């Protein structure tokens with residue numbers, strides 16, 4: 461007897477049974493899959509590593525994973541580019557580039573995503589001089605609904621590149637991505653607690669004087685933990701310091717137990733948050749490591765997340781309103797709120813389209829109620845002209861998308877040209893992008 465194949469996203473916000481799951485291991489295999497789907501009148505969604513919270517990949521028809529299509533295909537050290545199979549994870553890519561003396565110019569805070577999955581939603585790290593990961597894409601191999609293989613780059617097809625860089629799988633299957641890369645570099649990280657008022661008072665200095673700056677605000681404490689990261693010539697650490705080991709233990713075990721305790725005994729929550737902040741050091745000698753090892757953190761604790769991009773200069777006001785709303789409503793949430801910065805870009809569906817942005821992410825541990833909390837916070841983001849991270853929880857509707865994305869008609873016209881039968885759409889995408 462065949463058991464049903466149930467697919468679940470990382471946080472289990474999306475659970476469904478695809479009609480069929482396919483893992484092509486070559487470009488020809490991807491083309492055959494698309495042609496077979498076209499013949500059978502089936503639609504296709506492509507999945508990366510399933511780390512999005514939204515129903516982007518939900519389908520009753522064919523779910524395609526490129527997890528058997530991985531690795532670097534070519535490196536051009538004159539142009540400083542790497543051509544990579546779309547199913548390669550960021551973790552595999554970081555290590556493989558490092559062996560060649562190369563690195564990605566920036567990363568987000570995990571490296572579990574597939575390259576095409578990460579870029580297709582506009583995944584970002586932090587740093588005012590750095591765009592999202594999608595801006596690193598300078599060329600692409602795209603398989604269309606007819607099974608045609610298109611090769612675009614930013615010189616030959618500048619408009620199409622600005623469409624495909626953040627395209628949520630709506631234009632076709634991205635088979636290969638050519639990325640702009642940089643020589644390997646080392647980073648020095650400092651992370652210690654500070655009063656939130658101090659961080660906000662010195663915000664401009666913090667974001668301008670660090671290659672990467674972000675902070676995590678801890679509710680009900682008045683404190684945040686900023687992360688300041690600069691490039692350095694100092695050698696990478698061979699062995700972790702006792703402080704780093706302590707920090708990791710703190711993050712992984714103490715936080716986990718605090719969160720479980722606060723779920724069971726909600727009256728303890730705010731006190732536990734203050735105990736947690738008290739345990740975090742208020743100074744840090746910092747540590748040095750290679751960039752691809754510095755950016756990713758291990759996330760053993762599953763959580764729900766909503767993240768919006770807003771105009772960078774509005775962050776202090778927007779955050780103040782969020783804090784006020786949390787405190788007035790006494791939400792039982794003990795997970796920190798993360799604030800990051802991303803340089804504006806020209807990508808048609810990018811949340812950072814034509815504006816330097818601050819991204820604010822609210823989170824709640826999996827299993828704790830988050831609906832009311834997120835429902836109260838989302839209008840604040842809308843009030844500050846927010847655009848959601850496409851992979852993270854949001855209720856953005858077609859009218860919002862149409863109002864916030866002036867190039868949406870161009871994107872949809874290109875989509876129509878490449879996939880007139882709507883092969884690469886599901887109900888959520890039709891509702892949100894077509895109305």
Ligand SMILES: Cc1cc2nc3c(=O)[nH]c(=O)nc-3n(C[C@H](O)[C@H](O)[C@H](O)COP(=O)(O)OP(=O)(O)OC[C@H]3O[C@@H](n4cnc5c(N)ncnc54)[C@H](O)[C@@H]3O)c2cc1C
Nearest residue numbers: 508509510511512568569574577580583584628629634851
């Ligand atoms: C613990 C955790 C930490 C995170 N940290 C960050 C962070 O620091 N910064 C940030 O911005 N985001 C972050 N995210 C969000 C995450 O980066 C995005 O949701 C990302 O899109 C997930 O990548 P994935 O490979 O899992 O793609 P999936 O979620 O599987 O798919 C995402 C989209 O990509 C499309 N896609 C995948 N492969 C292809 C392909 N070959 N061709 C065409 N389309 C394709 C899919 O159809 C879908 O629309 C985090 C998520 C989690 C769970």
